[in-house]
Amino acid sequence: MEALEEAELCFPQLNTSCRKTIRPHSETSLIYSLLTCITLLTVVLNLLVIISISHFRQLHTTTNLLLLSLAFADFLMGVLQMPAEILLFRGCWILGDFICAMIYFLGFLIVSVSVGNMVLISVDRYVAICEPMSYTTKVTVKRVQLCICLCWIFSAVHSSWILRDFLKQPDMYNSCYGECVVVINFVEGAVDLVLSFLCPIALIIVLYLRVFVVAVSQARAMRAHVAAVTLQRSKAVKAKKSEMKAAWTLGAVVVVFMLCFCPYYCFTVAAENNLVEASSAAIEIWLLYFNSCLNPVIYVFFYPWFRKSIKLIVTLQILQPGSCEANLM
Numbered sequence: 579m580e581a582l583e584e585a586e587l588c589f590p591q592l593n594t595s596c597r598k599t600i601r602p603h604s605e606t607s608l609i610y611s612l613l614t615c616i617t618l619l620t621v622v623l624n625l626l627v628i629i630s631i632s633h634f635r636q637l638h639t640t641t642n643l644l645l646l647s648l649a650f651a652d653f654l655m656g657v658l659q660m661p662a663e664i665l666l667f668r669g670c671w672i673l674g675d676f677i678c679a680m681i682y683f684l685g686f687l688i689v690s691v692s693v694g695n696m697v698l699i700s701v702d703r704y705v706a707i708c709e710p711m712s713y714t715t716k717v718t719v720k721r722v723q724l725c726i727c728l729c730w731i732f733s734a735v736h737s738s739w740i741l742r743d744f745l746k747q748p749d750m751y752n753s754c755y756g757e758c759v760v761v762i763n764f765v766e767g768a769v770d771l772v773l774s775f776l777c778p779i780a781l782i783i784v785l786y787l788r789v790f791v792v793a794v795s796q797a798r799a800m801r802a803h804v805a806a807v808t809l810q811r812s813k814a815v816k817a818k819k820s821e822m823k824a825a826w827t828l829g830a831v832v833v834v835f836m837l838c839f840c841p842y843y844c845f846t847v848a849a850e851n852n853l854v855e856a857s858s859a860a861i862e863i864w865l866l867y868f869n870s871c872l873n874p875v876i877y878v879f880f881y882p883w884f885r886k887s888i889k890l891i892v893t894l895q896i897l898q899p900g901s902c903e904a905n906l907m
Contacts, residue, residue, distance in 0.1 A: 631645060834876060
């Protein structure tokens with residue numbers, strides 16, 4: 579069967595214009611609808627997280643500061659990066675070279691910040707569960723704020739270094755007018771792979787495995803204590819279920835992160851020079867972005883206080899005087 583795609587100029591008045599791909603209307607509508615839904619869901623979920631943690635004073639904890647930073651990065655992904663990728667879907671970039679450079683820079687920045695925040699959350703959970711007696715002295719508000727600032731600064735420096743040549747001349751890799759692409763050479767690609775994926779995922783796995791081992795041992799100790807005191811087998815069964823629930827929760831955090839990030843980084847490693855553009859890596863890029871939609875689900879929806887805060891936000895009760903003092907725990 580012959581391909582249904584045909585091309586036409588993005589800018590008919592220019593001979594150097596790129597050609598855009600025209601797909602069947604039904605296919606285009608379906609893809610646009612799906613990507614728009616993912617974008618809106620990402621924006622709404624992360625905005626709910628931001629409002630909840632920022633408004634309710636009871637949620638102003640060190641752990642929630644990390645969740646707030648993660649949610650803000652994912653919110654920017656939904657507001658800025660995802661709409662730009664939807665705009666690039668037809669292969670035509672109409673916003674100019676400067677905006678093109680900023681979009682790629684923000685893409686690298688947001689992904690790097692999200693990964694950094696996930697590492698910080700892993701460290702926070704490790705200290706809280708494995709060293710609970712010293713948690714309040716080691717993990718303070720000022721230290722968490724400093725770590726968050728350093729995470730954003732490092733991500734900005736990292737992204738600027740990766741794209742240093744591209745930021746100076748955004749159209750250096752364009753083959754025609756209306757194109758928005760960036761080429762990452764082997765060295766920069768290898769550095770980005772190590773700093774943005776291999777090292778973070780290795781650290782997260784190690785920390786969560788340690789947390790899992792400690793959590794299971796604590797559950798078994800509690801089960802033994804309950805069994806010795808009450809001799810009720812039902813308690814042991816509940817403890818066993820608790821162990822399995824903890825295993826699935828911690829496993830989901832790592833597995834979802836790897837499933838979202840592995841395809842993109844495998845794609846970038848496949849070639850000596852990696853061409854990063856929406857038309858050639860759409861699935862990998864959107865799977866990477868989709869992690870920003872899953873983050874609030876994984877990290878926040880398991881918390882009862884978030885469900886309570888959603889009710890207060892949706893019913894506009896947060897507009898009432900003193901609503902910030904509401905008890906959500």
